[in-house]
Amino acid sequence: MADRLVCKNSSFHVRRGEIVGFAGLMGAGRTELARSVFGRSYGNFKSGQILINGREVTLRSVPQAIDAGLAYVTEDRKSLGLNLLDDIKTTTVSADLKKITNGLVVDKDEEFRVAEEYRKSLRTKTPSVNEGVAKLSGGNQQKVVLAKWMFTDPELLILDEPTRGIDVGAKYEIYGIIQKLADQGKGVIVISSELPELLGLSDRIYTIFEGAITGEVTREDANQESLMKLMTASRKSA
Amino acid sequence: MNSLKQIFGGNTRQFGMIFALVALVVFFQWRTGGKTLTSVNMMNLFNGNSYILILAIGMVLVIIAGHIDLSVGSIAAFVGIVVAIAMRDWGIPWYLGVLLGLVLGAVIGIWQGFWVAYVGIPAFIVTLAGMLLFRGANQSVGNSLTVPVPEGFRYLGAGYLPEVGPTTGYNNLTLLIGFALVAFVIYSEFRGRRKLERIKADVPPMWVPVTKVVLLSAVILYATYLFATGRPGTSFPVPGLILGVLVIIYAFISNKTILGRHVYAVGGNRHAAELSGVQSKRVNFMVMMNMSILAALAGMIFVGRSTASGPSDGVGWELDAIAAVFIGGAAVTGGVGTVVGSIIGGLVMAVLNNGLQLLGAGADDTQIIKGIVLLVAVAFDVYNKSQGKPSIIGLLTRNFGGGGGGAKAGTPDPRPAPTEQAVGTKEVISHDV
Structure with missing residues (x-):
């Protein structure tokens, strides 16, 4: 080729x-x-x-x-943008884990707080940030992806x-x-x-x-x- | 029933797998007329299965990352024979032998990780090749002979915690470990409770955690009692101790560190992980290398236990480890699984094996039953997923200190993605500009 x-x-x-x-x-x-x-x-x-x-x-x-x-939100949300096995809070912090890690440990309280903050500010419709991203509609999935990249500042x-x-x-x-x-x-x-x-x-x-x-x-x-x-x-x- | 639910509350799932294990133990205890829960039998159980469980720890990470490792049995055998010969011919002390084995495991891991991660050959092929290669290497190095190992080395695989301190009639170190575990259970329960209070979630009434802690402590103390009161010279086995330390370390890594998150991310969706800044090649390399190091350790423990390294050590171990991981709730497609779940899966297999032996079942029947248990456990899980219910095994092991080992996405996206609507867009634009 x-x-x-x-x-x-x-x-x-x-x-x-x-x-x-x-x-x-x-x-x-x-x-x-x-x-x-x-x-x-x-x-x-x-x-x-x-x-x-x-x-x-x-x-x-x-x-x-x-x-x-730089941040890049992919065209193909499901195959390139998201890990569909993850929940919302894990996805939100996934592109910049260092930010919520003190030393060695990922701070799960902080993870929850960050995800909750973005859920509110982007008005993602979900009962909780513990919900899996696979359960969200396309629009809400896209908001989670945007939150993930906004978190990287x-x-x-x-x-x-x-x-x-x-x-x-x-x-x-x-x-x-x-x-x-x-x-x-x-x-x-x-x-x-x-x-x-x-x-x-x-x-x-x-x-x-x-x-x-x-x-x-x-x-x-x-x-x-x-x-x-x-x-x-x-x-x-x- | 209601009070039971309150004690375990939302954690019914968390304890489900343990319930299965306890049920199995109780069943065999009843059928064997009390031969299952004895000091000797418990020690045998740990001694005889710790190396498989150590393999399962590495294997679950490999499987979470979406690979498989078929070569662990051969690597264990190869490392075992090299270390045994090195100690016999060069006269190196046993602890240098252990070090040599771990380094050799790491070198083999670099070899396999290189092909899997950087050349991109499927792990199935690379490790199938490794299985043949290292089995052959084992027999070539050892001339297909059995090589005995020195006394110090045997301690690794068949030793017990030594007697120290005042004579209490029990093994003091075993007691110490038991009490430390109970203290940890109490501490973590109340730490979790304080956390719930801090984020103002519903805090269950006081008697709930108390009952939970009492039950768990009772189990730990009973086990401690069993291990501390064996025949003289025996106590908690060394391989069990090594296993326990490894479980704590790897549960921590997989659950709480960036590396652990990255392993789950790569297994869940490799391309998405790469575009989120995960260096998937490095992650794949690490899990494959780690597996070979643990295989080397398992091989040495087995050699220590059987006092000699032989040409057919480790045959079929990879399959036992893989079975433990899948019974423990991992998914073939990757991204799902937990360290503790795999250990419990391995223990289920071990207890089955042990109980059936005590009942006098032959190796043929035991294999048939183990095969059926594996199939039924995974089939049950698959059935639940296809029904749109969350995966039972996934749920059971979800909270087991294994991070993303949650249920695989149960229901498909309820709403099909709507097609784009130009009308709506125009309306919006006029708003926005």
Whole structure:
């Protein structure tokens, strides 16, 4: 099997407090691009650099990426985002266990407290944080995943299709959470196939086609038609 | 019945597995006319099964991480023969022999862990190869002969706690361990109670923990009495002591440390764990290596007990250890299981074995019954899962100091994921911007 370059010539930036949309068709290489940034967790690394606050960082693995303040919420919640055997409290703290560990021991009181805090602030609908995540609906599962990444205190959150398979009410709540994260000064990247969603949320939108970024549009200039043209690269633009 | 429920309350599940074990002991005690609960028999039970239980500790971690290890019996035999020959030919003292065995176990573990974790060959294949390889190595090194081991080494597998202090008619060290355990039971019960009060949960009335502590203490003290009053020169067996220490250490690691959490995470969903910052290769490497070290220890204990290392030591041990782990509530698919559950699973098998022997059943009948027990225990669990009820064995062992060893997701997601609705989205957008 020949090697295939899935991402190329893709350069983008995210400011603090900004929501940046990544628009592209399925298979355009959006997830691949995001995961390449997130600790090179996709494919084999060829070349590229990451600057955080103007300083170059090398993120060879997911733990390094997490330490550098990156978070990546996967597109596929059930097979990549969650351990369906776990309960809510275990999942909430799972990406940053060091934070609730004193010396050697995981502090279970603290774990419960943290999970309870996120349950309340994200309004996850569950009788208790001891409940298994498999029992939750898609929207509430997504809230648990968001809580897990918010707990790592990231500077940049990459949300891959954050509202896929989620009912309308929960979608609305998740948009609210995304806005709130940006208001707190975090950078947010939203990858989505739904143009109305991106147009509503994003401050800027990059379009991706066949593994390369084909355009950058501000919210004022963006509309479904112009985005779709860039996403299918029928017209190149800066 | 109601008061029983109050004593064990939400912890009925926690005690369920122990109830099964107690029922088995009582049954055999009755059928054998009191031969089961005697000092000699209890010591035999511990001496003769501690090495399988030690293997079960390592095996449950391997199985939680989603692998299996078929090579433990051969590794135990190989380490046993190397250590026996080293002590005979080089004249090294027994404690250096033990050290040599553990180091050899670690080296073998690095070998197997490398193939499983970093090359990515399924553990089933790697350890199947290891099973053949190390069995052959055992027979090649030892020329298929039996090599005796020195006296000091035998203490490891067949020794008893020594007599110290004033003459009390009992073994003092055994008494000390028994009393320390009772003290720990009382302490942890009241510590848990204080915690409940602190987070303002429902605190059961005072007589509930008191009865619980009294019952548990009675069992511990009775066992202590049995072990402390054996024939002169016997007391609590050394292999039992090693086992006890290992259980405490590994229950702690699997339940309370980051490494333990990571083992459960990798077994539950490897890709999700990796994307949450778990270095799954390192975790897999660690569990495989740890298993080989424990196999080496088990092999040495067995050699100490049988006073010599032979070419067919450890045949079939892997299967006994795996059976103990699955009776103890682990899932074949990984992510579920507890250390203490596996020990109880192993004890159920051991008591069955022992009781049937006392009843005079032949090895053939014993194997048939053990096979049926394994099948029925797991079938019962699978049936309950398929009925949408939570897994019984999983529930039973859930609170056994084993962390995520909870019931496997019982019910499927009640709501199928709704399809995306553009209308709703638009409405929301206009709100949000």
